[in-house]
Amino acid sequence: MADKEMVRFAIDGQEVEAEKGTMLLPVALEYGFEIPHLCYHEAVSPYGACRLCLVEVTKRGRTRLTTSCNYPVDEGIDVTTDSEDIQRARRMILELLLARAPHSERIKKLAYEAGIKETRFSLMDVGDCILCGLCERVCREVVGADAISFISRGDKRDVGPPFADPIACIACGACVYICPTDCIKMEERGDERTIVKWNRTLKMQECKSCGKPFAPLFQLNWIIDKVNLPKDFYDLCPVCRAGR
Ligand code: SF4
């Protein structure tokens, strides 16, 4: 295998090193620089949707504001993580996000840290989704179910199952976990699990030993088929399996 090509560059005057082409945000975070971000997660590909991770990059004498989560690092670039221009742009973005997701604790905290107490923009009633696309990416790239996607355009742009039919959703909860505004809720009642935002309710498998429901049957069969496991592989819940 070819050796990795490493590049050296500066972040806020500190020399750092990373593999050429790595995205700037994870490198900066690893070195301990604080850059706010909402639509980035190391488990999925970058998308550049929220624009909160803005930095200034100087390359060959030219400086420009750019999102860092989808900016590939290169030899000799000079990165600034905090400047008047960055702060001004970030405050504007946060005010817009606050208008879109006024109940999100994560956004309220980011806004507070940026010195914003209220937004000048009209509040929207869109259920706190900021269209960051993390749920869609984790479902497609990590889970492999590809059950949700962006739908509609313009003001109506949203994320959800195609044709409002969540037939491919295995109710695994990965999208619930990754959503930065906590707007995808999961409920478990009796032997049923519901992913509220996608209107998907599935029956849970009951453990053959202790009788407790522990995961959606549809999800377990989906994994059994995908990885070619024995049909009785998920007869026991993780606790009973561990004590076997
Ligand atoms: S709960 Fe459904 S939509 Fe969410 S990641 Fe799992 S399969 Fe995809």
Ligand code: SF4
């Ligand atoms: S539901 Fe959550 S994860 Fe999905 S796009 Fe909206 S804010 Fe992002």
Ligand code: FES
């Ligand atoms: S984290 Fe970079 S644009 Fe959202």
